[in-house]
Amino acid sequence: MSNVSVREVTSKADKLKFVRMMWDIYGDDPNWVPPMEMDRMKLIDTTKNPFYQHTKIRFWVAERDGTIVGRIAASINDNYIAAQHEQAGFFGFFESVDDPDVAHALFEAAEHYLRENGMKVVYGPANPSSNDEYGLLIEGFNRPPVLLLTYNPPYYASLLEQNGYAKDHDLYAWLLSQETARSDKLMRVASAMRERNKITIRPMNPKRFNEELALVKHIYNTAWENRGFFPMTDAEFDFLAKDLKPIYDPELIFFAEVDGKPVGFALSLPDVNQAFHAGPRIPRGFFNLPIALWNLFTKKKAIDTVRIIVLGVLKEYRNRGVDALLFSETMEAAKRKGYKFGEASWVQESNAPMNRAAQMMNGVKYKTYRVYKKMLG
Numbered sequence: 001m002s003n004v005s006v007r008e009v010t011s012k013a014d015k016l017k018f019v020r021m022m023w024d025i026y027g028d029d030p031n032w033v034p035p036m037e038m039d040r041m042k043l044i045d046t047t048k049n050p051f052y053q054h055t056k057i058r059f060w061v062a063e064r065d066g067t068i069v070g071r072i073a074a075s076i077n078d079n080y081i082a083a084q085h086e087q088a089g090f091f092g093f094f095e096s097v098d099d100p101d102v103a104h105a106l107f108e109a110a111e112h113y114l115r116e117n118g119m120k121v122v123y124g125p126a127n128p129s130s131n132d133e134y135g136l137l138i139e140g141f142n143r144p145p146v147l148l149l150t151y152n153p154p155y156y157a158s159l160l161e162q163n164g165y166a167k168d169h170d171l172y173a174w175l176l177s178q179e180t181a182r183s184d185k186l187m188r189v190a191s192a193m194r195e196r197n198k199i200t201i202r203p204m205n206p207k208r209f210n211e212e213l214a215l216v217k218h219i220y221n222t223a224w225e226n227r228g229f230f231p232m233t234d235a236e237f238d239f240l241a242k243d244l245k246p247i248y249d250p251e252l253i254f255f256a257e258v259d260g261k262p263v264g265f266a267l268s269l270p271d272v273n274q275a276f277h278a279g280p281r282i283p284r285g286f287f288n289l290p291i292a293l294w295n296l297f298t299k300k301k302a303i304d305t306v307r308i309i310v311l312g313v314l315k316e317y318r319n320r321g322v323d324a325l326l327f328s329e330t331m332e333a334a335k336r337k338g339y340k341f342g343e344a345s346w347v348q349e350s351n352a353p354m355n356r357a358a359q360m361m362n363g364v365k366y367k368t369y370r371v372y373k374k375m376l377g
Contacts, residue, residue, distance in 0.1 A: 002101035004069070006109045009059040015044060018059055018093075020284040021068045025095050025153070031144045032151055033273045034282040036292045039243075043132070044073075044093070050235035054078045056117070057128060059093070060109045062102045070096035070103065074110035075128050076117055080230040089114035089376075091124035095152075096159060103159040115376050122374050123168060123228065125150070130228035131236070135171045135346065135369030136160065143366075146271045146307045146343050149173070150369065160372050168373035169227055171346035172355065174363035178340050181331045181361040189360065190328050193321025199263075201329045204253035213241055215255065215262050223264070223312040226348050228371065247272055251337065252306060254329050256313070256322045264313035266326035268334070268342070271305040278302035305341040306334045311354065323357045331361070 009018050019040040026032040044059065046052040055077040062070035073093040081087060091110045096103045114122055127133040133150045138157050145151040193199065204212050221231040232240075247269060256264035279295030282288060308330055313322045331342055346369055347354045358365075 002105070004062050004064050004099075004101050004105045006060050006062050006105045008109075009061055009071075012041075014061070015041065015059065017068060018044070018061055018071050021061070021071055022095055023284045024068070025097065029153075031141065033144050033277050034284070034288075034292075036282070037284065037288045042243075043128070050233060050239050051128065051131075053235065054233070055128070058110075058113050060106060062096070062106050064102070069099065070094075070106050072106040072110050073128065074113045074122075075126070076114065076119060077129060077230065079233075080129070080228070083230040084228075087118055087120045089117070089119035089122050090126040090129070091122055092127040094125050094156070096156070098153070098155045098159075100159065100162055104163055107163045111374075111376060120376055122376055123371055125372075126228075130226070130230070131232055131240075134228070135371050138170075138368050138370045140173065140367030144273060144277050146173075146305065146345065147269055147273050148307070148309065149345060149367075157370070163374075165372040165374045168371045170349045171369040171371065172349060172358075172365050173343055173345035173367035173369070174347065174355075174358035175366045176331060176342040176344060176358070176361050176363045178331065178335050178342075181342070181363070182328065187328070189321055190325050194325060196320075198258055199320070199322060199325055200257050201254050201325055202257065203333070204250040204255065206250040212253075212255075213237065216265055216267070219262060219265050219312055219314060220310065223314050225315075226351070244269065249337070251333050252330065254326055254333075256317075256326055258317060263317040264311075264322045264326060266308060266311040266330050268306045268308045268330050270303050270339075271307050271343070272296060272303065274303045274305060275299040304339055305343060306330070306339050308342055308344040311344070318353060323353055324360065327357050327361055 009015055019037055043049060055075050057073055057075040059073045061068045071093060072091055075090045096106060111122060125136055133148060135150060136156055137150055137152050141154055217237050252268040254266045255262050275296050276282060276292060278299040280291055282292050311323060311326055334342055344358050
């Protein structure tokens with residue numbers, strides 16, 4: 001008989017334990033990038049993170065002999081339900097030792113909560129939503145994750161599948177190299193499309209930050225049709241922008257316009273995970289923040305990659321080469337700034353235009369993330 005017990009996490013002290021238990025799971029895994037505890041605590045703070053204004057979430061840890069051996073969260077996002085017309089909940093923040101009893105106890109707690117609240121299906125992992133860290137890494141364990149993407153041990157897929165979870169859809173990460181990205185075909189297509197459709201590409205104007213952010217909000221909430229999508233509120237956008245502003249570079253953010261009308265945008269960020277990974281390993285506890293900041297400010301030269309984190313085009317302007325132009329301008333700007341690589345991620349497997357654009361830039365599909373699904377009968 002298993003001696004695993006599961007208890008709900010509610011206090012700030014227990015939430016800190018919830019965050020810190022990751023160091024026990026990953027140990028000395030060379031490809032894991034330890035997080036900043038401050039950021040993790042902010043992400044799950046139900047009073048300060050505006051995401052929780054429309055989402056209910058619960059947290060649990062699994063313990064054996066007084067030691068935390070796993071964790072999970074379950075959430076019900078009212079804005080997702082309204083957008084997708086589906087009584088669906090999410091699990092997230094899943095971590096577990098390689099033990100089916102631990103994983104089963106955690107999923108049992110999460111699923112019971114979702115059923116109790118009328119959910120018919122559960123998706124995940126979502127940490128805590130598709131607008132944050134999303135999906136389980138199933139291919140590409142040989143390299144550290146880039147900024148804001150997940151990383152997990154290979155055995156997690158088996159633990160999920162043993163508990164009745166199956167693939168819903170996959171998300172791809174494409175690695176682009178400056179040496180091969182600007183193919184002749186891409187340049188011809190981009191040039192022809194630019195002339196034919198009177199498309200202009202311009203960088204973000206940092207002096208008009210609030211106005212530019214409003215454009216991003218509009219295009220993002222209008223253009224996206226991905227599985228799992230729900231519109232972000234103004235408060236959520238502002239919360240995210242405040243978090244990312246210290247590392248953003250306006251020269252890596254582009255708007256596409258037709259006759260002066262913004263019809264698409266691309267947002268890229270330097271992969272600061274490379275700086276975190278290059279210096280002393282970030283510990284849990286008191287020295288977590290000082291060492292993380294030390295690495296960030298002293299290991300900037302280790303950053304040779306940008307993540308093309310969001311690229312969207314209004315529906316009526318798709319299939320006109322806008323996406324290819326945004327990709328091309330981003331890589332050109334990254335080259336000028338000394339970056340050698342770009343990662344386009346994530347791209348849903350069903351998103352043919354974006355996957356085709358990445359292929360035209362000789363991208364390599366080098367990581368795959370899977371969103372799992374389980375019916376709650």
